[in-house]
Amino acid sequence: MKAIVDDKIPYIRGLIEELVDEVCYVRGSDIGPDDVRDAQILIVRTRTRVDERLLSGSQVGLVVTATIGYDHLDTAWLDAAGIRWTNCPGCNAASVCQYVHNSLLSLDRLHEGMRAGIVGVGHVGSLVADDLHAAGMRVTLCDPPRFCTPSFAETDWSDMDLITFHTPLQHEGELATWHMADDRFFQSLRRRPVVINAARGGVIDEAALLRAMDRGLVSAVVVDTWEGEPDINRELLKRADIATPHIAGYSADGKANATRMSLQAVADYLGVPFTLDVTPPALPPDFCYGEPSAEDIKKADALRLYDPCIDSRHLKSEPENFEWLRGHYPLRRERM
Numbered sequence: 327m328k329a330i331v332d333d334k335i336p337y338i339r340g341l342i343e344e345l346v347d348e349v350c351y352v353r354g355s356d357i358g359p360d361d362v363r364d365a366q367i368l369i370v371r372t373r374t375r376v377d378e379r380l381l382s383g384s385q386v387g388l389v390v391t392a393t394i395g396y397d398h399l400d401t402a403w404l405d406a407a408g409i410r411w412t413n414c415p416g417c418n419a420a421s422v423c424q425y426v427h428n429s430l431l432s433l434d435r436l437h438e439g440m441r442a443g444i445v446g447v448g449h450v451g452s453l454v455a456d457d458l459h460a461a462g463m464r465v466t467l468c469d470p471p472r473f474c475t476p477s478f479a480e481t482d483w484s485d486m487d488l489i490t491f492h493t494p495l496q497h498e499g500e501l502a503t504w505h506m507a508d509d510r511f512f513q514s515l516r517r518r519p520v521v522i523n524a525a526r527g528g529v530i531d532e533a534a535l536l537r538a539m540d541r542g543l544v545s546a547v548v549v550d551t552w553e554g555e556p557d558i559n560r561e562l563l564k565r566a567d568i569a570t571p572h573i574a575g576y577s578a579d580g581k582a583n584a585t586r587m588s589l590q591a592v593a594d595y596l597g598v599p600f601t602l603d604v605t606p607p608a609l610p611p612d613f614c615y616g617e618p619s620a621e622d623i624k625k626a627d628a629l630r631l632y633d634p635c636i637d638s639r640h641l642k643s644e645p646e647n648f649e650w651l652r653g654h655y656p657l658r659r660e661r662m
Contacts, residue, residue, distance in 0.1 A: 327596070329367040330357060332374065334653050335392050336581045338589070341602045342369070345592050355649075362386055367595070369588055370398075376411075378403050388595045392584040394418060394449065394575070395526060397495045410595060414587040416449035418580030422524050423453040424660050425574035426490055427461075429548045429634045433567060435488065435520050438462030443486040445506075446493030446525060447472055454490060463488070471501065478506050484516040495526035505531040512538035518545040524574040527552040532559050539565055548634075550574040556648035563645055570637040571651040577632075578606035579660045609659050632658055 329342055333351035342349055352361050354373035362368055362384045369390045370376060376389055377400035389411040391399060396413040404411045430436035442458045444451050447469040459465050467473055468481050475481070483489060493503045507521075507530040521544050523530045532553050538544050548568040552558040555572060563569050586604040593600035615632045640651055 327367065328365045329369060329592070330361050330365045331369045332357070332371050332392070335369060335371060335585060335588070336578075337585045337604050337606065338369070338392075341585075341589055341604065342592065344602065345589065345596060345598065359384070367592060369592070372398050374398060376400065376404070378407075381407070381409065388412075388592065390414075390588045390591045392417075392588045395494055397526065412591045414584045417583040417587055418575030418577065419449040419453050420660050421575045421577035421580035421658075422450045422492070423457050424577060424628075424632060425524060425550065425570075425634055426454050426522060426548075427457055428628050428632050429522065429568050430488070430520070431629055432633065432635045433520065433546050433548075435546065436461055439464070440487040441466065441485060441517075442488040442490070443468065443481070443483055443519075445469075445478060445489065445491045446503075448492065450524075451492035454492060458488075478503075478511075483511065483519075484514055486515070486519045487517055488520045488522070490522040491525040491529050493525050493529055495528055503529050505529075505534075507531060507534070509534045509537065512541075512543050515543050518543060520544070520546040520548065522548040522550075524548075524550045527555055527572075532562050536562055536565070556652075558645060558648060560645060563642060566638075568634050568638045569641050570634060571641050571648045573637060573652060573655055576652075576655045577658045577660045582606045606659065607657060609657070613659075615656075615658060631661070 327346040328348040329346045331338060331342060331349055331351050332354040334354060354371050357374045359380055362381060364385060366385050367388045368386050369392060371393055375398050387409060389404060389409060391413045393413060394415055394417060399411055401411060440463045442463045443466045444455050445468045447455060447467045455465050455467060468475050468478055470477050496502050497504045512534055546567045549566045550570045551572050582604045589602055590600050614630050
């Protein structure tokens with residue numbers, strides 16, 4: 327049994343080898359038909375497009391993506407071809423929640439009484455909703471399939487202080503999310519909210535967002551997911567208050583969860599018991615994420631554990647290294 331594995335999936339080396347006979351680690355964006363031809367298992371992240379072009383003629387019977395999202399998988403073709411596939415729902419939900427919380431702390435916009443709108447209330451959005459509610463915010467949910475709420479277009483966003491996106495990317499159909507935040511949406515805003523995209527690039531129309539910034543329709547912008555990654559919009563990068571290289575879910579805890587769920591899927595596929603331990607490294611007692619200022623440390627111990635502004639400074643100073651910054655992300659934990 328042979329597996330092809332994205333070489334940036336953490337904590338998997340030495341463990342997947344206990345389940346299969348042969349493992350080849352390949353850069354995700356480089357995985358091609360020749361790599362998978364004689365493999366039975368493929369484990370990827372978002373940088374690998376898994377479709378007929380990649381897998382036709384191969385022996386692959388199981389595709390695992392070690393991510394929540396799976397829009398990079400052609401699931402209709404996989405189903406028709408009889409190839410089992412699975413993602414890792416909820417694996418990094420707490421990590422994204424930490425990112426949103428600490429971004430608001432850094433911007434000094436986490437205040438009791440603020441009105442927060444959450445677009446997409448799955449694993450991630452529901453944690454964000456609970457967290458913001460605990461901070462004393464008034465939370466409005468938008469997720470028609472789950473809660474029978476009004477659609478995005480029908481929801482009144484005008485009086486929100488914060489709008490944060492946590493939807494999958496869907497280009498077509500009644501629940502399409504591609505460019506759901508467009509000129510019409512931004513022009514409807516009255517309170518100049520903070521806008522956060524930690525969902526998928528393309529959920530927000532970036533050209534429309536820039537126009538909204540020009541017109542003073544938003545007060546702050548946090549962008550983690552971008553259209554056209556890794557070739558991202560340099561103007562939006564320069565002007566966003568916090569701009570990071572698609573790492574909101576990249577805590578060590580979230581990565582370990584994804585790897586654990588991926589290995590569990592392989593064990594289930596092979597019909598063997600799962601007994602592997604996936605544990606991220608512990609933090610030293612004096613750990614501090616980067617070098618936040620003394621003022622930042624005073625805001626909350628949370629920023630000592632993770633300060634998204636440090637990730638933002640790195641991306642703004644070297645945007646050409648977007649992919650390298652993702653692939654060489656430092657140790658980050660959700661708790662001490």
